Amino acid sequence: MMLGSAFFTLALVLSWVNSAIHVLLPDRPLYAFSSTSLSIPVPPRRIVYVGLATLGFAAALGVWGASEWPRLGAAAVLLSLLAIRQVEKRQWPGDTVVRLGKYVPAAACLLGWLVAATITAALSWEEAASRHAGWEAAAGVMAALYPLAALSKLRSTGWRWMRPQHHALMIAERAYSGPGWVRSIRQRGSRSMGLCGFVGVFGLLSEFACVLYVFPDARVFVTAIVLALHAGILLFLGYLEPEWLLVMVGLTLVTGLV
Numbered sequence: 001m002m003l004g005s006a007f008f009t010l011a012l013v014l015s016w017v018n019s020a021i022h023v024l025l026p027d028r029p030l031y032a033f034s035s036t037s038l039s040i041p042v043p044p045r046r047i048v049y050v051g052l053a054t055l056g057f058a059a060a061l062g063v064w065g066a067s068e069w070p071r072l073g074a075a076a077v078l079l080s081l082l083a084i085r086q087v088e089k090r091q092w093p094g095d096t097v098v099r100l101g102k103y104v105p106a107a108a109c110l111l112g113w114l115v116a117a118t119i120t121a122a123l124s125w126e127e128a129a130s131r132h133a134g135w136e137a138a139a140g141v142m143a144a145l146y147p148l149a150a151l152s153k154l155r156s157t158g159w160r161w162m163r164p165q166h167h168a169l170m171i172a173e174r175a176y177s178g179p180g181w182v183r184s185i186r187q188r189g190s191r192s193m194g195l196c197g198f199v200g201v202f203g204l205l206s207e208f209a210c211v212l213y214v215f216p217d218a219r220v221f222v223t224a225i226v227l228a229l230h231a232g233i234l235l236f237l238g239y240l241e242p243e244w245l246l247v248m249v250g251l252t253l254v255t256g257l258v
Contacts, residue, residue, distance in 0.1 A: 004253025008138075009065060011106035011246035012077060016057050018243075019084045020050050026091040056080060070131070071121065074114040081107045105145055105247045112141035139213060139251045146210035146226070153204060162200035164193040171196065171236045178238055186236055199236065203229065219252045 024042050057080040064073025081104065088102075089095075116137030120130040153161045160166070172190035175183050189195050206229045212218040226248055233239050 001254055004250045004255075005065065007246045007250030007253065008106065008109075009061060009250075011243045011250065012061065012081075012110065014243045014246070015081060015104055015106050016054070016084065019081070019088045020054060022088050023084060023091070024050050053080070053084060057084075071114060071118050074110055074117070078107060078111060078114065103241075103244070105142070105244050108145065109138040109141045109247055109251065112137040135251065135254050136216075139216075139219070139255050142248060142251055143211055143213035146207040146213075150204055150207035153207075162197070162204055164196035164200060167196040167199045167203075168193065171199075174237050182235070182238075189236055199232065202232070213248075216255055219256065223248055223252045 024046060057077065060073055060076035060080055062073070064070050064077055067073060085102070085104070113134035117130050117134030120133045121127075125133065168190045171186050175186035175190060177183070178186070206225045209225060210222055213222045227245065230241060230245055233241075
């Protein structure tokens, strides 16, 4: 349980750090940091503000995880993440930050934890049972996130999303980046319609299969599927989503051991 809680907490920390970096460096591209752009001086006042906010976030995490007021701490963590997300979003026009993939799975699951833990505490449940209900609610939120992602794909393109030529194009585009052996795999993969078709089918169906995460006995199986999904995304597209992985692994460990 301690290991699972540590993974979940680390996911929250990553979520904060991601936004804090973008707030510190508002004039840099969101997803194209380079050593040159990072060498540009940051205004001292901005460093102080973000530093103080980070101390507040760390204190909120401590209250949530190691105090007699975990619900107060969870609320403070969520408010901190909400505040820094709003600052980050306002640095860019419109919904640029959201459209470029600013997801907050750890915060979403923590909100589920807070709602369930608060309701059960109000119903005079024992503290251990109340916290367990919170973790189960967090797992329920996670069970909905991936299927919602799959539904958004269907809303945009329908079942055509799984067509191999679409994935071949994405893989071919990514074949120009990464180490030589990775580029070689992507080049060969983009020419295989069988592989690209499998990628499309596995990607969509595995996201829908995550609805099974709501059942405790299925969580290890679903977690294995999601790990395989993200391994494929990393190999063929070069995208790594550590927050998603840490949340799911953490919840699997916590709910399987409490």
